[in-house]
Amino acid sequence: MSLxxxxxxxxxxxxxxxxxxxxxxxxxxxEIIREVYPHTGGAHVIGLTGAPGVGKSTLVDRLxxxxxxxxxxxxxxxxxxxxPFSGGALLxxxxxxxxxxxDVFIRSIATRGHLGGLARATPLAIQLMEAAGRDVILLETVxxxxxxxxxxxxxxxxxxxxxxxxxxxxQAFKAGILEIGDIFVVNKADRPGTxxxxxxxxxxxxxxxxxxxxPPVLSATAADGKGVAEIVEAVEEHRKVMQHDPLQRExxxxxxERALREALSDLLLSRAEAESRQSGSWQALVxxxxxxxxxxxxxxxxxxxx
Amino acid sequence: xxxVRTRPIRVLIGKPGLDGHDRGAKVVARALRDAGMEVIYTGxxxxxxxxxxxxxxxxxxxxxxxxxxxxHNTLVPKVIALLREQGMxxxxxxxxxxxxxxxxxxxxxxxxxxxxxPGTETEEIVRFTRxxxxxx
Numbered sequence: 001m002s003l004x005x006x007x008x009x010x011x012x013x014x015x016x017x018x019x020x021x022x023x024x025x026x027x028x029x030x031e032i033i034r035e036v037y038p039h040t041g042g043a044h045v046i047g048l049t050g051a052p053g054v055g056k057s058t059l060v061d062r063l064x065x066x067x068x069x070x071x072x073x074x075x076x077x078x079x080x081x082x083x084p085f086s087g088g089a090l091l092x093x094x095x096x097x098x099x100x101x102x103d104v105f106i107r108s109i110a111t112r113g114h115l116g117g118l119a120r121a122t123p124l125a126i127q128l129m130e131a132a133g134r135d136v137i138l139l140e141t142v143x144x145x146x147x148x149x150x151x152x153x154x155x156x157x158x159x160x161x162x163x164x165x166x167x168x169x170x171q172a173f174k175a176g177i178l179e180i181g182d183i184f185v186v187n188k189a190d191r192p193g194t195x196x197x198x199x200x201x202x203x204x205x206x207x208x209x210x211x212x213x214x215p216p217v218l219s220a221t222a223a224d225g226k227g228v229a230e231i232v233e234a235v236e237e238h239r240k241v242m243q244h245d246p247l248q249r250e251x252x253x254x255x256x257e258r259a260l261r262e263a264l265s266d267l268l269l270s271r272a273e274a275e276s277r278q279s280g281s282w283q284a285l286v287x288x289x290x291x292x293x294x295x296x297x298x299x300x301x302x303x304x305x306x
Numbered sequence: 307x308x309x310v311r312t313r314p315i316r317v318l319i320g321k322p323g324l325d326g327h328d329r330g331a332k333v334v335a336r337a338l339r340d341a342g343m344e345v346i347y348t349g350x351x352x353x354x355x356x357x358x359x360x361x362x363x364x365x366x367x368x369x370x371x372x373x374x375x376x377x378h379n380t381l382v383p384k385v386i387a388l389l390r391e392q393g394m395x396x397x398x399x400x401x402x403x404x405x406x407x408x409x410x411x412x413x414x415x416x417x418x419x420x421x422x423x424p425g426t427e428t429e430e431i432v433r434f435t436r437x438x439x440x441x442x
Contacts, residue, residue: 020313086342090339091345095348
């Protein structure tokens, strides 16, 4: 019995252990992922992104509860930023979630310096949850601004959450995250300015390029559970439309290429670093760079050609 | 890439029961974060079941329970028992709050790694957490 086979059998502790390993131990990660990979791909991954404080975690909680009550096996991956100073993290998204008695597995992950709104281990975490039989996975990014758009590559449906009155039209145009949304949710819709925000978003989306899917703009008050059913419906519609979209194959290839590139870069780097640390050339080159006797680009080539 | 031996320690901080004073728990959570640990803060009004389930899913090394309500004699044994049931005895349990000395002794006897009273320096808590955390 291996960790991989335990996960496939639905053992939650095994899943939890494996999630830790894929974050920390590349060799163990490779072994586990190799074993479970044929059993991945079975979940609909819903990414949620948006500025800090818009209510992502509360919305994730309500959505997770809804899907679980409807009989799904739900996974939640909640990402929070690591401190650039200490390397530690306060993973506080779980606070908003009360899903006792429901089939929801929640894992909090720190970014550990990774940019883009998610953690490096995120795609592997998704694969592990799929192998464990989770068929709906909610992926919550860090409180994002305009450039945290990683979620688009890892989610099947991306939900962008805003609150009424957040910034003006021009801001919305510039914001990268508004380009990646498949569904927009104006949360805390009990606040003034909701109708205007919905109108502005709809206008802006109509001005965008022609796509097989025009992102709907929905309203919600996640704290009261309002609007959740409509979001679930929109996710389902999106899923159906995307199944027939020829661009999906292109996206899958792009994602596969990204995954290969990242895995290769990790492997090459760790091999090169380990070997050169052993021989001492790593430390020597680092010293040279810090003393401005050699630039990092030259040093890297030297290491590679050595 | 982090070596498995130097990966960040994962700590769950929760407040079981009805106690609503969370300032201390938050102070400790931040101190542990500043010491490089990944802290899963589960907040107020947690049942022992919810705490242990979260600890399992998050694969934490240490659980910190903050109890200022006096209910430690009922809540802590429940957590310890649930951990045992789940085969999670390697997860260290720390308790902070208002705990009389005799009760603290009893808690330590049943497996709590340390009991921290009010006024404990956060550095001491950080140091202890670091030293007692199980490292898989």
